[in-house]
Amino acid sequence: GNSVTQMEGPVTLSEEAFLTINCTYTATGYPSLFWYVQYPGEGLQLLLKATKADDKGSNKGFEATYRKETTSFHLEKGSVQVSDSAVYFCALSAGGRRALTFGSGTRLQVQP
């Protein structure tokens, strides 16, 4: 079946530090890959996506590249801000099923 594995959190960084959150997946066929972000008390919001190998998704300074050879979709940001503090979820959609399979989420805390 499909599955997503994310690095354990929490990740605590100082403002302006470089961020990497690792995500690897197992899926049948060629999945679409997503990163969602959940701020406290809110639902999940789509952060970025990539639908085929070597695609790079980007939004708000965050980037992730679809690596088929390593089945990975790591999230990166060059300089984090306090406002980036949230829980980040990696997810995939595969096999014609629109329902997403999520990773366990990684909590990011950015300190001033």
Added chain:
Amino acid sequence: DSGVTQTPKHLITATGQRVTLRCSPRSGDLSVYWYQQSLDQGLQFLIQYYNGEERAKGNILERFSAQQFPDLHSELNLSSLELGDSALYFCASSVASTDTNSPLHFGNGTRLTVT
């Protein structure tokens, strides 16, 4: 604001009871998804409806059921509640059923506490 509305925001009930969670999808979206978020299980897909019909089933218990009405709103019914059912229940919507390029839009969730 995602445009997806979930009510109520909080629900506290006792074991053995039954509750109904409601979701209104974003205007124009035909597909509705229900997810359960708990500390030990993470985000689990429960069920999907598209234009009133069940389209996909995930890890939904037999005690749980859902439906999507002609006006496209959806209800998730949870019965014979157990302590372990305490969780955040999210509804999401999307335009299409199988188009993996169209994103899911999530509501803010209903927090269910079973005592």
